[in-house]
Amino acid sequence: MHSxxxxxxxxxxxxxxxRLKNIGFEYVFSYYLGEEVDVSPEQIRRDLASxxxxxxKKSGYxxxxxxxxxxxxxxxxxxxxxxxxxxxxxxxALIDNDDFKRNNIxxxxxxxxxxxxLKRKYQIPVFPNNKLEEFIHSNNIKTAVLAVPALSAQEVCxxxxxxxxxxxxxxxxxxxxxxxNIVLNNVNLCSELTSVIYLANHS
Amino acid sequence: MHSxxxxxxxxxxxxxxxRLKNIGFEYVFSYYLGEEVDVSPEQIRRDLASxxxxxxKKSGYxxxxxxxxxxxxxxxxxxxxxxxxxxxxxxxALIDNDDFKRNNIxxxxxxxxxxxxLKRKYQIPVFPNNKLEEFIHSNNIKTAVLAVPALSAQEVCxxxxxxxxxxxxxxxxxxxxxxxNIVLNNVNLCSELTSVIYLANHS
Numbered sequence: 001m002h003s004x005x006x007x008x009x010x011x012x013x014x015x016x017x018x019r020l021k022n023i024g025f026e027y028v029f030s031y032y033l034g035e036e037v038d039v040s041p042e043q044i045r046r047d048l049a050s051x052x053x054x055x056x057k058k059s060g061y062x063x064x065x066x067x068x069x070x071x072x073x074x075x076x077x078x079x080x081x082x083x084x085x086x087x088x089x090x091x092x093a094l095i096d097n098d099d100f101k102r103n104n105i106x107x108x109x110x111x112x113x114x115x116x117x118l119k120r121k122y123q124i125p126v127f128p129n130n131k132l133e134e135f136i137h138s139n140n141i142k143t144a145v146l147a148v149p150a151l152s153a154q155e156v157c158x159x160x161x162x163x164x165x166x167x168x169x170x171x172x173x174x175x176x177x178x179x180x181n182i183v184l185n186n187v188n189l190c191s192e193l194t195s196v197i198y199l200a201n202h203s
Numbered sequence: 204m205h206s207x208x209x210x211x212x213x214x215x216x217x218x219x220x221x222r223l224k225n226i227g228f229e230y231v232f233s234y235y236l237g238e239e240v241d242v243s244p245e246q247i248r249r250d251l252a253s254x255x256x257x258x259x260k261k262s263g264y265x266x267x268x269x270x271x272x273x274x275x276x277x278x279x280x281x282x283x284x285x286x287x288x289x290x291x292x293x294x295x296a297l298i299d300n301d302d303f304k305r306n307n308i309x310x311x312x313x314x315x316x317x318x319x320x321l322k323r324k325y326q327i328p329v330f331p332n333n334k335l336e337e338f339i340h341s342n343n344i345k346t347a348v349l350a351v352p353a354l355s356a357q358e359v360c361x362x363x364x365x366x367x368x369x370x371x372x373x374x375x376x377x378x379x380x381x382x383x384n385i386v387l388n389n390v391n392l393c394s395e396l397t398s399v400i401y402l403a404n405h406s
Binding site: 002004007008011012015016019036037074080082089090092093094096097099100103105142143145166167168169173174175181182183185187188189190191192193194195196197198199200201202203 | 205302303306308372376377384393396397405
């Protein structure tokens with residue numbers, strides 16, 4: 001079982017490798033890749049070896065092959081269908097993310113409890129929350145983005161899990177409780193910005 | 204000098220402490236707080252001690268005092284003014300974030316190169332990018348949110364730094380290069396979601 005941090009590093013390697021490939025590089029050493037993505041070369045070699053990928057002492061990693069290997073690890077499940085619960089600002093911003101589309105991620109529906117939001121025009125179908133269970137079951141959805149207000153986040157999270165959701169990307173600024181077998185990834189934008197402000201003021 | 208991860212953990216402790224306080228707790232042990240925020244009790248004690256905060260063996264940390272201590276560490280610089288460059292979906296979502304306002308963060312202006320976006324009505328003033336230098340200087344802005352397309356991100360980033368920006372929260376899916384004295388925090392939403400999908404499929 002790999003950790004969230006390993007997967008995030010793998011994604012960051014891929015992003016960098018694509019750039020190196022586009023500017024004409026053919027091979028890359030772990031120390032050069034490490035400089036680019038701000039990870040130690042030892043960590044890079046360990047991460048890749050944990051997926052069975054090894055570079056050559058003399059030439060390093062073959063970039064195109066390494067990209068294919070990473071794609072194979074991350075993307076061999078094909079198109080991924082994801083729903084968004086909470087069609088506020090963040091929810092809205094995510095339905096139109098080109099980066100998702102390029103990476104085989106399809107946000108196929110949104111959900112909200114606000115009747116006003118349900119009447120608006122979106123690029124994806126948006127349903128009331130009481131349609132969640134049926135939708136998740138009939139489309140076999142495993143991953144949801146949670147973008148509801150903090151106060152209702154735990155309740156909605158519990159419902160999603162009981163309907164069969166296995167992975168949640170949570171934008172609500174709360175410590176959600178989930179069972180160990182559920183994947184929970186919190187993105188707290190306010191904390192991220194606060195940390196930048198603090199560190200910039202103290203650097 | 205503290206790291207981004209220390210500050211993010213401190214913010215996560217504060218969020219949890221506020222919740223514990225609201226439901227009537229007066230004291231908390233590091234192991235209980237650790238369970239709540241998914242950090243080891245040793246790490247919590249080390250983090251807090253690095254800011255000179257120590258709990259008591261018998262009763263743990265006094266919650267209200269600990270919140271005040273953390274506020275003092277993170278918030279003693281008062282109101283923080285931040286700009287957003289790139290008024291696409293993400294930029295737009297952030298200007299209306301209540302969590303920022305509650306945390307003394309004021310997004311005071313947006314910038315974009317697209318004349319169409321400049322004509323729209325926003326809750327904050329939005330200027331063309333060629334006003335960045337003047338605005339940053341005259342308002343002594345140190346922190347910027349970068350929400351421009353990947354292709355122009357490095358160029359805009361270089362400009363921001365040359366105009367005096369010290370901290371950048373970057374949403375563009377690229378490995379930006381900055382000098383060591385610049386604080387750069389990358390939030391790659393596609394990577395975050397991809398990691399949830401991968402882990403949920405393999406859990």
